[in-house]
Amino acid sequence: MEAYPQVCVDLMLDDRVVDLVVEGDDVGVRTGPLVDTSVMARRLQSSRMHAVASPRYLASHGTPEQPSDLSQDNCLGSLATGPDSQWCFTRDGTSVTIPVRGRFCTNDGHALLNAAVAGVGIIVHVDILVAPQVTAGS
Numbered sequence: 001m002e003a004y005p006q007v008c009v010d011l012m013l014d015d016r017v018v019d020l021v022v023e024g025d026d027v028g029v030r031t032g033p034l035v036d037t038s039v040m041a042r043r044l045q046s047s048r049m050h051a052v053a054s055p056r057y058l059a060s061h062g063t064p065e066q067p068s069d070l071s072q073d074n075c076l077g078s079l080a081t082g083p084d085s086q087w088c089f090t091r092d093g094t095s096v097t098i099p100v101r102g103r104f105c106t107n108d109g110h111a112l113l114n115a116a117v118a119g120v121g122i123i124v125h126v127d128i129l130v131a132p133q134v135t136a137g138s
Contacts, residue, residue, distance in 0.1 A: 029044070047126045057116070067087070070087065073122050078112070104120055113130065
């Protein structure tokens with residue numbers, strides 16, 4: 001905005017996939033695979049997903065040793081996937097998909113992270129959002 005003082009910005013934050021043309025938006029930032037191949041896209045950054053939980057949650061529920069252990073945990077989710085979801089884990093080129101359930105879902109990534117830090121359950125979230133909390137040990 002400093003470089004282009006004549007430009008006005010309306011910032012809308014939403015987790016739903018929108019049709020940029022229909023909604024009259026100029027730019028959208030999305031995560032995940034490109035579904036609509038008719039849009040022009042440019043990769044801004046690569047990221048990885050991590051399963052994380054707070055020390056408080058792990059102290060009271062135990063630490064899962066393998067992905068299948070998550071079936072016994074409160075796995076927090078996105079409203080896009082709902083309380084019954086599947087998490088995919090890959091190690092050494094081998095993938096495994098695990099059905100998970102949770103008692104808390106939200107459409108906001110920061111609210112999901114805050115719930116995990118508060119000890120509500122385990123989340124799978126993007127590395128750039130969980131890194132500060134993991135480093136801090138929270």
